[in-house]
Amino acid sequence: MIKQISGNKTLKIGIIGTGAIGQDHIKRCANFLSGVEVVAVSDIDKKSAQNAISTYGLDAKAYESGNDLIQAKEVDAIIIASSGKTHAEYILSGIEAKKFIFCEKPLATTIEECQAIIEAEQTYGKRLVQVGFMRSYDRRYQELKKIIQDKKLGQILMIHAAHRNQESPENFTSEMVITDTLIHELDIFRWLLNDEFVTVSMIPIRKTSKAPKGLQDPQFALLETQSGIRINVELFVNCQYGYDIKCEIVGEEGVASLPAPAAVSICQHEKRYDQILANWQDWFLEAYNIEIQEFINECLVGKLQGPDAWRGYMATYVAEFCIESQKKGQEIAIPVLKCPDFYRSDNKIE
Numbered sequence: 001m002i003k004q005i006s007g008n009k010t011l012k013i014g015i016i017g018t019g020a021i022g023q024d025h026i027k028r029c030a031n032f033l034s035g036v037e038v039v040a041v042s043d044i045d046k047k048s049a050q051n052a053i054s055t056y057g058l059d060a061k062a063y064e065s066g067n068d069l070i071q072a073k074e075v076d077a078i079i080i081a082s083s084g085k086t087h088a089e090y091i092l093s094g095i096e097a098k099k100f101i102f103c104e105k106p107l108a109t110t111i112e113e114c115q116a117i118i119e120a121e122q123t124y125g126k127r128l129v130q131v132g133f134m135r136s137y138d139r140r141y142q143e144l145k146k147i148i149q150d151k152k153l154g155q156i157l158m159i160h161a162a163h164r165n166q167e168s169p170e171n172f173t174s175e176m177v178i179t180d181t182l183i184h185e186l187d188i189f190r191w192l193l194n195d196e197f198v199t200v201s202m203i204p205i206r207k208t209s210k211a212p213k214g215l216q217d218p219q220f221a222l223l224e225t226q227s228g229i230r231i232n233v234e235l236f237v238n239c240q241y242g243y244d245i246k247c248e249i250v251g252e253e254g255v256a257s258l259p260a261p262a263a264v265s266i267c268q269h270e271k272r273y274d275q276i277l278a279n280w281q282d283w284f285l286e287a288y289n290i291e292i293q294e295f296i297n298e299c300l301v302g303k304l305q306g307p308d309a310w311r312g313y314m315a316t317y318v319a320e321f322c323i324e325s326q327k328k329g330q331e332i333a334i335p336v337l338k339c340p341d342f343y344r345s346d347n348k349i350e
């Protein structure tokens with residue numbers, strides 16, 4: 001049985017990883033969301049966990065290790081926001097402890113780890129794991145999905161997309177452009193199109209002088225889906241001007257485009273301009289809030305409906321073929337995997 005949640009309808013949550021997004025989730029739970037209390041935190045950097053408690057005024061315990069937090073009696077559900085390589089171990093411990101788990105992307109960094117997670121979850125027999133693919137909670141993407149489903153554009157032919165960050169961390173690698181950046185597009189296009197990728201080519205572009213040494217930036221990902229849709233994604237993680245996400249869906253009867261967040265327009269000195277957001281936290285602020293609030297609500301009623309472990313697995317799976325293409329400099333075929341019935345029934349893609 002899943003751990004029974006206290007009768008007063010407050011989900012007592014433990015958060016592992018108090019870096020950038022861990023603190024963001026703590027802040028939204030502490031200040032904006034309902035039905036939740038952060039009762040435990042843990043980070044390999046103990047000072048960071050302590051700082052999070054004092055910064056957000058939490059009545060929470062700082063645990064020495066993530067595994068201790070997972071086992072803690074007072075913790076109903078877990079948010080994993082530590083670095084990607086740590087996810088698999090914590091998710092598997094969480095499943096063993098029979099607790100609901102929200103894990104930031106990626107589900108895990110290798111195909112083998114993802115397989116171990118979906119096997120453990122299926123053996124348990126009920127969904128316990130949700131992956132932090134917040135874009136499907138974004139109203140703009142939801143509208144695009146409805147437009148596609150309602151066949152307003154006729155048959156979809158191609159998608160032009162871009163994922164631009166102002167600047168990348170010093171240690172960012174060409175591979176991380178796939179595993180940390182492109183991974184969002186790898187998930188959202190499966191969700192939007194209800195289609196699978198069958199080929200990928202990663203194409204290097206003339207390097208910007210603004211990128212850290214050794215990083216190939218920008219790059220193109222050229223993807224093809226089972227139904228024949230072609231998708232090009234520009235990945236430019238040192239674009240300088242701000243954070244920017246583009247998605248233009250081209251159908252035989254029209255084109256639909258993802259709008260940027262609305263910004264006040266200023267007229268001054270014979271010019272008109274509006275501000276461009278600098279970071280992902282603000283671009284997807286509403287989507288993150290809805291994503292975590294729905295996770296809380298669904299834990300309280302005992303049934304997760306958000307992005308499942310299969311979606312996490314598929315993104316990591318396709319990312320591995322993207323990495324192979326990047327290394328070999330050629331198009332790579334991606335065998336299509338059959339989704340187990342266990343995930344089909346709960347999967348929002350359908």
Ligand SMILES: NC(=O)c1ccc[n+]([C@@H]2O[C@H](COP(=O)([O-])OP(=O)(O)OC[C@H]3O[C@@H](n4cnc5c(N)ncnc54)[C@H](O)[C@@H]3O)[C@@H](O)[C@H]2O)c1
Nearest residue numbers: 017018019020021022043044045081082083084086104105
């Ligand atoms: N959904 C999104 O849009 C989104 C955005 C940003 C980050 N992320 C994901 O969230 C995760 C964290 O990213 P971030 O930007 O906050 O990184 P970060 O480096 O700011 O924070 C990571 C934290 O994890 C801690 N940590 C490392 N190993 C640990 C361990 N074994 N146990 C406990 N804590 C450990 C680090 O000390 C650090 O505080 C990554 O997987 C990243 O891909 C998702």
